[in-house]
Amino acid sequence: GDSVTQMEGPVTLSExxxxxxxxxxxxxxxxxxxxxVQYPGEGLQLLLKATKADDKGSNKGFEATxxxxxxxxxxxxxxxxxxxxxxxxxxxxSYGNKLVFGAGTILRVKS
Amino acid sequence: xxxxxxxPSNKVTEKGKDVELRCDPISGHTAxxxxxxxxxxxLEFLIYFQGNSAPDKSGLPSDRxxxxxxxxxxxxxxxxxxxQEDSAVYLCASxxxxxxxxxxxxxxxxxxxxxV
Numbered sequence: 001g002d003s004v005t006q007m008e009g010p011v012t013l014s015e016x017x018x019x020x021x022x023x024x025x026x027x028x029x030x031x032x033x034x035x036x037v038q039y040p041g042e043g044l045q046l047l048l049k050a051t052k053a054d055d056k057g058s059n060k061g062f063e064a065t066x067x068x069x070x071x072x073x074x075x076x077x078x079x080x081x082x083x084x085x086x087x088x089x090x091x092x093x094s095y096g097n098k099l100v101f102g103a104g105t106i107l108r109v110k111s
Numbered sequence: 112x113x114x115x116x117x118x119p120s121n122k123v124t125e126k127g128k129d130v131e132l133r134c135d136p137i138s139g140h141t142a143x144x145x146x147x148x149x150x151x152x153x154l155e156f157l158i159y160f161q162g163n164s165a166p167d168k169s170g171l172p173s174d175r176x177x178x179x180x181x182x183x184x185x186x187x188x189x190x191x192x193x194x195q196e197d198s199a200v201y202l203c204a205s206x207x208x209x210x211x212x213x214x215x216x217x218x219x220x221x222x223x224x225x226x227v
Contacts, residue, residue: 036218044154044202044218089154098167099144099204099216103153 002027002094006102013080013109021075021105023064023090031092033057033066033073036101038087047075047088080109113137115219117203123225124193132188132222136205143186144206144216145178149199157201160186161208193226200224 007022025031035047035057048057053068062077073090090102116135124130136143145157156170160180171177175194180186190197200223204216 043220044204046215046217049215097142097161097208098156098159100156101146101154 002031002092002098002100004090004092004100004102006088006090006105008103008105010106010108013107015082015109015111016079017109019075019077019080019084019107021088021090021107023073023075023102025071025073025090025092027071027092027094027100029095030068031094033064034091034093034099035062035064035073035075036089036091038089038104040086044089080107082109082111085109115203115205115217117201117219117222119222120220121223121225123227126195126226127192129189129191130193130224132190132201132224134186134188134203134205134219136184136186136203137217138184139207140205140217141183141208142206142216143180144204145186145188146202146204147199148202148221154202157188190224193224195226198224198226 003026005024032051034049036044037047038044048059050057050066056065064073064075085108087104087106089104092100118133143160146154158178159167162183163180175191178188200221202221204218206216207214
C-alpha cells in the first residue's frame with residue numbers, strides 16, 4: 001500500500017541554522033504531497049502542499065519540491081527560529097482520497 | 112462551526128467499558144477522516160468517510176472499533192470493551208471535495224483517551 005517515510009528525530013538545531021527534513025514516499029499513481037505541522041499544545045495544521053511533479057510548495061519560509069524521479073518531498077528552511085519548534089509530518093493523498101502520514105519528526109530549535 | 116470540533120477533549124475510562132467519541136466537521140465538508148496518535152507515534156489512519164459511506168475502513172484495529180456518520184455531518188467513533196492499548200489521542204479531520212479531489216484537510220484538537 002501507499003506509505004510515507006520521513007527522517008527520524010528529534011532534530012536539534014541552533015537558531016538561524018539550515019533545516020532539512022527528508023521525506024520519501026511509495027504510492028500508486030501521482031499523489032498530492034503535504035507537510036503538516038503540530039506546534040506544542042496545538043492541533044495539526046497544513047504547512048504547505050504540492051499537487052504535481054516539480055511543484056514547489058512554500059509557506060512561512062519553508063519549502064518543499066515534489067520530485068517524482070526520487071519520490072521525495074524534502075522540507076527545507078534556510079534559517080530556523082525557536083518558534084519553529086514543533087512536530088512535522090509528511091503526508092500524501094493516495095488514490096481514493098485517503099491521507100497517509102509519515103511518523104513525524106520532532107524539531108527543536110535552541111536560541 | 113468555524114473549525115472541526117471534537118468531544119470530549121479528554122476521556123478517562125475503565126478497562127472494559129465502551130466509549131463514544133464525537134466529531135463535528137466543518138460545515139459543507141463531505142470528506143471526514145479518523146486517525147489515532149499514540150505517544151511518540153505518528154498518525155495511524157483508522158477510517159475515511161465520503162458523505163455517509165466509508166469507502167476505506169482498513170485502519171480500524173479490531174472489531175471493537177466502529178464508526179458511523181449520519182446526515183453527511185457528525186461522526187462518532189465507538190470503541191467497545193476498551194483496552195489499555197487503546198489509550199491515545201483520536202484525531203478527526205474534514206475536507207471539501209472539489210472536482211473529485213479532496214482539498215486541504217482541517218484537523219480538530221483531538222480527544223485524549225486514557226484507559227485505566
